[in-house]
Amino acid sequence: MDNNGVLEWYRPNPRGIIPLDERFHIPGRLARTIRSGKYRTTCDSAFRDVMRECAEPRTEAPTSWISERFIDVYAELHQRGYAHSIETWRDDTLVGGLYGVALGGLFAGESMFSRDRDASKVALVALVGRLRKNGFVLLDTQWVTEHLSQFGSYWMPGSLYKVILAKALRTETTWL
Numbered sequence: 001m002d003n004n005g006v007l008e009w010y011r012p013n014p015r016g017i018i019p020l021d022e023r024f025h026i027p028g029r030l031a032r033t034i035r036s037g038k039y040r041t042t043c044d045s046a047f048r049d050v051m052r053e054c055a056e057p058r059t060e061a062p063t064s065w066i067s068e069r070f071i072d073v074y075a076e077l078h079q080r081g082y083a084h085s086i087e088t089w090r091d092d093t094l095v096g097g098l099y100g101v102a103l104g105g106l107f108a109g110e111s112m113f114s115r116d117r118d119a120s121k122v123a124l125v126a127l128v129g130r131l132r133k134n135g136f137v138l139l140d141t142q143w144v145t146e147h148l149s150q151f152g153s154y155w156m157p158g159s160l161y162k163v164i165l166a167k168a169l170r171t172e173t174t175w176l
Contacts, residue, residue, distance in 0.1 A: 011158075012142055012143060013157070013158035013161075014155035014156055014157050014158060014161070015140065015142065015155070015156050015157075015158060015161040016140070016141040016142050016143040016144040016145075016148065016153055016154075016155060016156075017138065017139065017140060017141065017153060017154060017155075017156045017161070018109075018124075018128070018139040018141055018148060018151055018152065018153045019139075019152050019153075019154070020128060020131055020132055020136060020137070020138070020139055023152045024128055024151060024152050025150065025151055025152040026125055026151070027150050027151075029118075030118055030121050030122070030125070033117075033118050033122065034122055034125060038090065039088050039089060039090055039095070039096075039116075039118075039119060039122045040088075040089050041086055041087060041088050041089070041122060041123060041126040042086075042087045042089065043084065043085070043086055043087070043126075043130065044078070044084055044085055045085075045087055046085065046087045046094055046097070047074075047075065047078045047083070047084075047085045047099065048071060048075055049087075049094055049097075050085040050086075050087055050094070050097035050098065050099050050113070051066060051070075051071045051074060051075075051085075051099055051111075052071065053094070053097065053113040053115070054066055054097075054098075054099065054110075054111035054112065054113045055067075055071070056113065066111065074099070074101075074110075077101060081175070082101055082102060082103065083099060083100070083101050083102075084099065084100065084101075084102055084107075084175060085097055085098065085099040086098050086099075086123040086124075086126050086127045086130070087123065088114075088116075088119040088120070088122045088123045088126075090116055090119070093115075094115075095114070095115045095116035095119040096112070096113060096114040096115060096116060096118075096119025096120040096121075096122060096123050097112065097113060097119075097120065097123050098110075098111065098112035098113075098120060098123045098124060098127060099111065099112075102136075102173070102175055103168075103169060104137075104168055104169040104170060104171045104172070104173065105135060105136045105137035105138060105167070105168040105169070105170075105171030105172075105173050106136070106137065106138045106140060106165065106168040106169060107127070107131055107136055107138070107139050107140070108140045108142075109127075109139065109140065109141050109142075112124065120147075121151075124151065127139075128151075130175075134173045134174050134175065134176075135171065135172075135173045135174075136168070136171070136173050137164065137167060137168040137171050138164055138165060138167075138168040140165075141153060
């Protein structure tokens with residue numbers, strides 16, 4: 001959403017997808033980190049905090065498209081049960097997380113952050129586990145980045161994306 005309150009809609013073609021089937025890959029070092037118990041994950045326990053952390057400037061992105069108004073709108077979606085977050089904690093400190101929107105069998109990831117090595121990746125693995133368990137069909141990331149490619153993300157042609165999206169939206173799932 002820009003400063004004039006205009007909501008911009010991005011529809012890249014092709015579209016970035018993370019597979020929810022056996023093609024989803026957890027790198028070995030990350031699997032060891034998860035097994036170590038260094039981090040714990042929660043769901044929907046710090047939604048606004050995750051969004052605010054995602055909005056923080058970074059070297060590669062000195063300004064953020066996540067405004068306070070955008071956070072308010074997504075917080076309303078969260079209260080209505082459509083927007084969700086996965087949080088990664090080290091002891092009692094929020095060190096990573098992600099958020100997005102769930103509609104039917106679609107989870108559209110919006111943004112993620114990490115203050116500790118692998119913390120956002122741990123959140124992503126937890127998200128995929130939840131989506132698989134609850135019958136989700138599609139994990140949309142919009143883009144394929146180097147960060148996401150290690151998990152098996154790939155570009156899907158827009159025409160195929162529309163077919164899978166239609167199926168996902170008709171799929172009944174639960175978030176819990």
